[in-house]
Amino acid sequence: MKYGIQLVGVGGQGVLLASTVLGSAAVSEDMDAAMSEVHGMAQRGGSVQCTVRIGQDVLSPLLSQGEANVLLGFEPAETCRNLVYANKDTYVITNTVPVVPVTVSSGLEEYPAVDDIIKAVKSSGVAKLIALDAASMAKEAGNAIAANSVLIGAMSAVPGFPLSKEKMLSILLERVPAKAKDVNQKAFEMGYEAALKCLSPQ
Amino acid sequence: MEKLLADSGRILLLGNEAIARGLIEAGCGVAATYPGTPSSEIGGVLDDVADKVGMYFEYSVNEIVAMEVAAAAAVSGVRSFAFMKHVGLNVASDAFMTLSYVGVRAGMVILTADDPSIHSSQSEQDNRYYAKFGLVPMLEPTTPAECKDMIIEAFKLSEKLHSPVLVRTTTRVNHARGAVNLSRPKKMQKKGVFEKDPAHLVTVPANARRDRIDQLERIKKAQELSEISPLNYITGSGSDGIITSGVSYTYAAEYIENAEILKLGFSYPLPEEKVKKFLQRKSRVVVIEELEPVIEDEVRRIAQQNGIRTEIIGKRTGHLPRAYEYTPDTLKALSGILKIKEGAQPLSSEIKLPSRPPVLCAGCPHRSTFYATKKAVGKEGAIYCTDIGCYTLGVQPPMNCADITLCMGSSIGTAGGFSEATDQKAVAFIGDSTFFHGGIPGLINAGYNKHNNLVLIILDNRTTAMTGHQPNPGTGRDYGGIESPPLKIEPLVRACGIEFVKTVDPYDLVAIEQAVREALDFNGPAVIVSEHACPLLRKKEGKLEKKLYEVDREKCIGCKICLSKFSCPALSVDNGKPLIDRTSCIGCGGCAQVCPQNAIEVKQ
């Protein structure tokens, strides 16, 4: 089995950290991993993408269009921009907090209303959508900086996800500073619970 | 990092980390580079571990110096490594071409990291041509695991042939991550003995003529080794035939069914017999490679020389593109020829989203310098000659502070040219590291040849920022157990024959504007050193003393000058008035100085 995760967001949001957590968790479970990361100029506040593929005999560091099992968006416009990696069965997890690009704040372009972006994501055919205000949840957990732990927690709740919740959490905690462990663990749990709630039939 | 130094184990590594590990396992004693994406992270590992493993490592002032340092080690019997991005090999090419004549005693490996799709470069040149051009054998790894193995193999090959060996990677190899098995490192040897051998090493014409014959002998032998190399192998099964190398192999192996693949790891010189036999068994062969048809053209030559009628498909037949890196989806262009795996239908959305190009960070001192320079230049305007670094991002509105960039150091040369060829003012921007790398000859030229309309602004942010904050001569050295003091820029500029030079802090917008005005009025080439440390580096080092700025919504009249003219990414709009994001604002005070109403103030 091969499992593909596309992580997208804005430079500086922690997309890279989330992808290394995935890769390290996979390797520590003796699975193969093939990943692709963004370094260099794009990290200066531009759109960033990372690909993680895990499972037997994965080689390609990139996914083909429509191949992702999970699309994890750290920013709503970036989630929408990268829908091409998803298909109708893909779990799409998105943060709903926008990062407004300078092209918009300096008055050159417009940023659509977040509700419209979420609507657009749904009407593209996404059936399994987990939309979270990761910033508020992280703040509730103790620090807005832990927003990526919320998202990593949410991803660990996806049915059929090849890595266990415990593994994901322990690898995540290895990678955060000692004094931030509690906050990140709480943020992770909150993301996990919120995702379960989003996915359960009302 | 400790994991990377272990004797055994299986760990997740970035391609570049695997390359660094390969150097350790191979016992490479000397390594040198000038940082450049996508190869930079190799240096990031080495500046940390070199002294622990007994290796000498340096950030050289530029790539040709790095090549020369490594070459000296290799002719002294020490395994050595020079690494750089693709365009870095242009800078180092003069040494590279001759090194292939003189040869080496201990193994010498040169890594070129190409950047298809131009993620972080100014071109997507295909450096496999350098192997052919310089007659230097070349290996091309596919995955992080192969990165490590092929570095080790490249040293062995180099020693067998007494030739430097080129290892060519691409962004998707350097920045791929995968599991790598570690083996016990070979004993490190950092010092050798140089034995005089001027008949080979001093390339006066009589010697070089002899070396030329040796070079041809070496490449002939390399050809024989390529023929039997296990790095060139056939895998998969099926009636269709594919020849491929590098990362393209992963797409072919996973997304094409029913095909037999000849995978080339030792790709220059090609294993001609192997290719010939492969062609003879197939009625049609597809060559899958990024960028230029390097392998394809060789395969066509082999077919022609051997009278083989196999149909060869690739770029020359218009099936596959030459521009940009490949992805699994690129292979869809081959449907109808090969059996491409069917995938699920991708989703899409029509909603119009704003673009998000990379930008200068919040509080970036370059933004302040650009803003003030434009004010000083005024309506008359100037030709902005920029260079390679974060500040190339000044090309974007509202700054529009970039009219031409060619290569490292070109800002000064081109500004000199404009100064002579037009009556316009020419303003050049160059970073500190780029100035040391390739700017100094241009500046000597400007002083010597009296390019009087030239103003050079050295954006001295005390680091090599774009590639990940490596040190440079201006920062001094403090890694690998060696310390040296920073080289001062002002005296260096004066020594280049420049009479007007001033150092200013760009966070003081009035002072820098005034200095640029004076420089523009000066009759002669003039230099401003705009000095302020990169806030991103200060943040990483935990040394950033943040001030918090806030917009007074009473005083603010909503003119949005701060947003439209200064465009700091920490500023956004909230109900028609600017809002400062507390987490990203670093308190440079730029927006506050720009505001005509003094509506932005320090809060803490």
Ligand code: SF4
């Ligand atoms: S420049 Fe000053 S007055 Fe104008 S919008 Fe910005 S803060 Fe308000």
Ligand code: SF4
């Ligand atoms: S003070 Fe203003 S210009 Fe400087 S970082 Fe903060 S918001 Fe940006």
